[in-house]
Structure formats: structure tokens, C-alpha cells
Amino acid sequence: MTDNLTRHQRDAVEHAEGPLLILAGPGSGKTRVITGRIARLIERDVSPAEILAITFTNKAAREMQSRVERLIPGRGVWVGTFHRFCARLLRGRAQAVGLQSNFSILGTTDQRQLVRHLLDELDIDAVHYSPSRILNRISQAKNDLQSAEDFARQFEESIGDHHQAIVARVYPAYQEALLKSNAVDFDDLLMHVVTLLRENPALRAQLDKRFRFVLVDEYQDTNSAQYQIVRALSVDHPNVCVTGDPDQSIYGWRGAKIDNILRFESDYPQAKVVRLEANFRSTKSILRSADSLIAHNQYRKKKSLTTDNAEGAPVRLLCFQDGRDEADSIARAIRQAHDEDGRKWSDFAIFFRVNSLSRELELALSRHRVPYQLAQGVAFYERAEVKDLLAYLRVVCNPADEVSFRRIVNKPTRGIGQKTRTLLGDWASRERIGLLEAAARADEVPRLTARAVKSLQAFARMIRDFSLADAGSVAALLETVVERTRYAAAWGDGASEQDVQRMANVEELLATARYYDEAAEDEVTLEGFLESASLASDVDGLDAEAGEVTLMTLHSAKGLEFPVVYLVAVEQNILPHERSLRQGELRELEEERRLLFVGMTRAEEELYLTQTAKRNIHGRPLSTIPSDFLSEMPLQIVDDGPSEFEEKFSIKTPDRRSRLDALKNRMAATDAEIPLLTTAANLLSGSAESVKLPTGFAVGMTVRHPRYGLGTVTEVRGFSKRGTVEVSFEDDDRVATFDLSRCPLQPVGTR
DNA sequence: TCTTAAAGGGTTTTT
């Protein structure tokens, strides 16, 4: 099996004991090396149970598992993500961190819901302090292993800003609520395990021994918590093998520390280092462009990528008029390559920086009848109907789960409104019991209406019945839930397109449950099913054999490869993303560059970057600026667009301003053609629409707002439909800002 | 209490 391996690859495969660092450039056969190494270890009589292999996604785990299986059949090696590993470990040791083994795993929606609820209780304005932003900060803290107490203490000791003050209050409350609900979020999975290992030396030693061989893929994307876990499992038996490529670190925003891989050699001084720099994937052209791009990063260890592959076609930059033109042309080109050159659909992938860019592409592919799959497994589990049904299962599995309880107690509606819920919640916390038990004893709750009491008790009874029905088959339980709750009843039978879609989602969830029942055989557990649902990732659902074009974000593309790759919207503010440009932080900009590098190096034979002259951002057309990255690599520019575009692209920075100004003037001229005030004819036609066009505001103008009354325009920013107007109203000193494109403001009296 | 409509606000990337 060590045949057709290079010398370096063989070195890595044959390395037996002791720490090993594999610095693997893109397409260097890394996965082969890891699987080969696992197989080799087993050949050398290492028990499969002693090997722990950690991958970045479930999909990668499945693939590695099947490759190992092929090399050495019939030996189960545990392969999975950090999160899955931690969940599994925690199930057995939950009490040690104050949980029970049937804990729930909260997704982002659940987290937001919980924080919203907490803000309510803490009497903090959720509009000004958005739950997502608070959660972002909490997640950041957790990634750096900073507990709620640590955070609050640190805030006390230093000068924090407003937002931090809020987080310092919410974080502890959030953590307490999770504990009470017997629930964890994604970050907790890791953090609890770190705590566990830190506080139980005996357990740590036991696990270190149990997992004598640890392999971690994509090590450049591990965060502090993951780093601690790996370290803790490699003290007495430092047979830790990590693989990665600093140039492919793209999760800094999620707390990943590129330093983890850079300091491996000082962490394990006896470490053996293997460099895999030969590329077996891409053509010389593709590699040259990618290499030239990444060389612009300053924070970087130099590395040379080489390949014996053919020269291949140059990397092309395709220029289009707008997003629609771009999508249409790509779809047409793919169809043509399929029909005329005998390409398979699955040879193609289209990558984008942000998910919102996928819509246009999907439409175009459908128009050209090109089959495609979109990497969005997560989106399925985020659908309201799917979340609702899963929430039922979660309450059955973990009756303490109050987030799920709140979600479903009135879904479908059963007359349990806000008032009832507040009364119930207050009473429950006074009595120190859970919401579900409180519901069962609703008759004891003061001031509830008879109707509410009846509904709550019926609900509690129903959940109890479900618990009894939880016997061996998740699918059967789920069916019971759908029936008993009459969940789908409200949709009728296919009244609207949306209803059909929802029904299909419920069906799909049922199918997933049946599949789980079968796959898990005698190990069917409700928490097992729920865990899979919670930890599913967006690329998990992709099937390389599906015979479809693959659409995904650049982040999801990591670790994959395709013969032909289209990388769309290589434009300033998209790639690099505007957020990375705002602070002017070099680190963030370099991560964007790595992101493009990752995307480019997925391509085997043909690589196309695209950009457009205009692009719709939030539904409004904006003219674009070519990405700075484009000037950092050799490219063949293909521009079939109209001359206006050519002109634009060839224009360099000094002219950009005047161009923008010219555009501004044009748009302003268009505005002038629309009457400032409504004409009598428009009024007669009676449509609100004609009155609605709010254009041409000027500072000092008096306007009327349907709710706030009369006011004066104090400032106008931007122009045309994408500007804003600031109005100060006469009553109660209110100052408000409106979008020019749709606001209920009407000019009064003046012109 | 529920349904509907309109206002307002916010948007990277994901386990």
C-alpha cells in the first residue's frame, strides 16, 4: 500500500510513534496519507479503538472512514468532528459539569431565542443590543476559554464599553439558563470537555491512554479550546499527528488560531515534520496563479508548490454586465461543456463568498436545465417546521429543555398566548420547577383563565404520552407527534406553494428519521438522532456521485476538488469582503486572500474567476470595483461585455471618483423627472402607490409621516433610491432616519 | 388570542 506514494508521503505514513506534523499544501495527497497512516498503524497491531481521528466536517469523516474501511476492512476506527467527539464524551460524563446525559444541543436560532428571552427578563432593550451580536461576543469568549465569571471579572477590572457591559450581564445569565435547561451550545461542547479534562487528571490520563494515537486534520483551523483538548490527550502518549496548511486557515473569525500549527514544533520539540509540497491536483497554470496570489501575504511561511501536471489553460477572468448576465453565461457555458465536450455535471463547481450570491446562480441553472446541488444541509434543519418538530422531540428527550418548550407550547396555536406564558414562567420559577411540570400543574397557577389551564394541562399530557411512545423508533415517535399535534393540518392539502414545500420538509425529516432508525439499528436513541440533527453541517449532504453541479461558499469548499471551478464575484467589498476592509486590519485582509487561495486550488483543470460591472446588493444595483486580488496574479481577461464595461475595468483608481460622480449625476437627473408632488390625476386614480414615490427631499423641507406627524428634513445622505433622509419631528423631539426608497414620508406645502 | 400588514433594521463566512 506504500507503492505509488512519494518519498515524503511514505515518510508520514510510516512514522510510527511520537508527534508528527504534516505541512500539506493543497492537492498534495494529504487525505491519502492520513488514511494510509491509520491503516499502517492497524497493520502494526495498534487497536482501532486506540485511534482517534478528527476531521473538520462530518462529510470528511465519512469519507475517511470509508477509505480506511477499504484499506483494512472490518475495523471500526472512530472518525468524527471535534464537536461530535466532545458530545460523545460528554454524554458519559455529563454530571461532572452539571448536566445530565440527555442534554440538548442548541443551534444558533435556539441561542438567539434564549438570549432574547433573557434580555427581556433583564429588562435590556433587544433592539439596541441585538442578541446575535451579544452571542457573537459570548462565542468569542468561549472560543478563548473565557468563562462567564472570567468575563464578568475582567470587565470589572478594566474599562469596557457599553456593549461589553451588557455582555458581562447576559453571559452569566445565559450560562445559568443553559444549565437549567440541561442544554449546551456548540462552544460549550468544547469548553465543557476542556473543563472536564482540566479538573480530572485521572480522567485525562485515562483518555490519553485510551486514545493513544490522535490524528487531527485541518489543524490550522483549530481554536484554543480544540488545541487544549488535543494537548490534553497527548501528554503521556504524544502520538499526535496533525495535518494542515497555514495558507488555508480561513476560520480566524471563529476563533481559530493559526498559531496552533505554527507552534507545533515548539510544543513538541521531538516532533517530526513532513512537508508535502508536490501538487497532484491542479494544472501548472492554476497553481502558478494561486501561488502568486498567496505570496502577497506577509504573515506567512514561505512554501513552494510544484506539480508535474500539464500546463493547462490559463486562469481566466470573465467580465460580465451584471449578476444575471454572469449567472446566465456560466450556466450556458456549463451546459455547452456538458453537451459538446462530454463533461459530467459533477465536474463543475461554483463558489461564492456569501450565500446571497447563490440565488441568481440557481435561477440561471434552472433556466438552462442544469442539475445542481447546493451545499446547505444546515438550512434544512433551520426551517421553521423542521425546528418545531425537532423541538417536540427535544422536549420528550430532555423535559428540562425550556427553549424548546417555549418554542412549541403554542404551536400549532392552542390558545396559550404571551400572558399565559408569563404567568406560567413566573410561577414555575417561584416554585423552582420546570415549565413542563408547571404546565402539568397549571390548575395551581394563580390568575390563569380556565381555558389556559385546560390547554396547558392537555399539552403536558400530550408530551407525557409522547415520552411513552419513545420506544426504539425515532420515525414512529415523529409520526405520532405529527399526527397528535395535527401539526400539518393547518396547511390543508397543498393550498399554496409554500404549504407544499413545508409538507415536503416534514416528509424529508421523517425520511431522515427512518434512515437513522435503520443505520443505528439496535443503538437507536432519541438523543443520538437529535445530536446528528444539531451537528449536521452544510456540506454533509453533498454527494460527489450525484451527477450535479455543486454550488457552495468558499468556506465550505475546503478539502474538496473539482475539474472545473467557477469563482464568482471577485470584487472589492465582496472578496475581500467589506468587513475585512473596514478596520483596515491586515490580518483580516490576509484571511480573505487565503480564502480566495483555497477556492482557486480546488480546481483541477479549468479555473474561471468572474466579476461584473454592476451587482445587486440588497436588491439595489451598485457599480462594482474589481477586487484588488485580481492584480496579484496572472490572469487572462475575457471581456465580451459592452464597451461601457471595458472602459470601466481599464479605469484605475484616480478616475474612479469622477466615474462615480458622473453616475451620481445621471441618477440625480433621473430623479428630477419624477414629480416632486403628487399630481391631481394621481390622486384621483386613488392608488397609494402613486403618492408613495418619495424622491427629491431637501434639507429644510417640511414632511408628513403617517405616525409621527409633521417634521423637518435635517439631512439627506446618499442619492436616489439608496439614500437615507433624516427627519426631526415636531412632537417629542423625535429624530428618525428613513430609507429613501420606501418611506411613508410625504412632502408638505413646499416644493 | 390570532391574523395580517406595515415599519424598521440588518446582513460573511459555520461547527
Next chain:
DNA sequence: CCCTTTAAGA
């Protein structure tokens, strides 16, 4: 553009 929150009406 899409999502959520809020207000009004049933």
C-alpha cells in the same frame, strides 16, 4: 432583499 418586531383589526 429578507427577517423580525410592532400595531391594528377580527
